[in-house]
Amino acid sequence: MPHPAMSPNNVAVITGGASGIGLAAAMRFASLGMNVCIADHDASRLREAGRQLSGAAQAGAANVMIKAVDVSRAEDVTELEHAVRERFGGTDVLMNNAGIQPGSEMFGPLQNWQRILGVNLWGVIHGSQVFAPEMIKRGRPGLIINTGSKQGITTPPGDPAYNVSKAGVKAFTEALQHELRNTAGAKISAHLFIPGFVFTGLTAKGRTKKPDAAWTPEQTVDFMIERVEAGDFYILCPDNDVPRKLDERRILWAAGDIVENRPALSR
Numbered sequence: 001m002p003h004p005a006m007s008p009n010n011v012a013v014i015t016g017g018a019s020g021i022g023l024a025a026a027m028r029f030a031s032l033g034m035n036v037c038i039a040d041h042d043a044s045r046l047r048e049a050g051r052q053l054s055g056a057a058q059a060g061a062a063n064v065m066i067k068a069v070d071v072s073r074a075e076d077v078t079e080l081e082h083a084v085r086e087r088f089g090g091t092d093v094l095m096n097n098a099g100i101q102p103g104s105e106m107f108g109p110l111q112n113w114q115r116i117l118g119v120n121l122w123g124v125i126h127g128s129q130v131f132a133p134e135m136i137k138r139g140r141p142g143l144i145i146n147t148g149s150k151q152g153i154t155t156p157p158g159d160p161a162y163n164v165s166k167a168g169v170k171a172f173t174e175a176l177q178h179e180l181r182n183t184a185g186a187k188i189s190a191h192l193f194i195p196g197f198v199f200t201g202l203t204a205k206g207r208t209k210k211p212d213a214a215w216t217p218e219q220t221v222d223f224m225i226e227r228v229e230a231g232d233f234y235i236l237c238p239d240n241d242v243p244r245k246l247d248e249r250r251i252l253w254a255a256g257d258i259v260e261n262r263p264a265l266s267r
């Protein structure tokens, strides 16, 4: 059974929703009959994704909204929250997912570090700070899903700025979950989503130098759903891609009670 926040007619907001994992997630939410807002800084991709999503959403009769946003800018994220509240009345599921991986070097240009941390880490902080208080006020069950990376846990050699940004996302999500647990009346929880390797624009560019080789949203959905047990979206954390030496419970601790209770984690 999906989490109550993912009920039909509820509202999901996905940053970086114009492509890859974000668009796949948006399609999944729409297929559950949720109203969906995809936010992205790539305006043309966003329009195309909006069209694809509207087609996919018909079955669930969901409404689709698109919003051009740069998540590294706090004011853009504030505007996003206002726009969603105006259109749909509030947010039940926030997926802070926008991310970049242009490559980085330890002693490389500071601006590159700032850009990567600005999108990957500050984007998550902005989203959570702006949306969480409104979600608490709404008084309904809610989910905040922050997209991390196993690189934020294993810190492999190379691409230090990306690794640091994703380690920050993990730490921030844990801190947020602590706070939410201690906030009276808060029915929302924070989840760290660690995708395994998914063939998207981000990874196709970085690893194969063939951006066109990225999977279609449908292929991405199929692939991710293949890894899911029981059809629950928030368990799209495919643990099979995490190195065995790591303790999965520790990695996904921040994902809160629901994920901690997953049978897959006690295997």
Ligand code: NAI
Residues within 6 Å of the ligand: 015, 016, 017, 018, 019, 020, 021, 022, 039, 040, 041, 042, 045, 069, 070, 071, 072, 097, 098, 099, 100, 101, 119, 147, 148, 149, 150, 194, 195, 196, 197, 198, 199, 200, 201, 202, 203
């Ligand atoms: P993608 O490149 O297909 O999607 C990322 C989206 O974020 C794009 O639509 C892009 O326009 C948007 N974006 C970039 N900067 C933005 C900004 N400043 N404001 C708003 N939107 C912005 O890549 P993918 O793979 O779908 O990545 C999604 C998330 O998953 C990222 O956070 C990435 O780090 C993470 N991830 C991906 C993995 C993979 O195997 N593809 C593995 C682990 C983590």
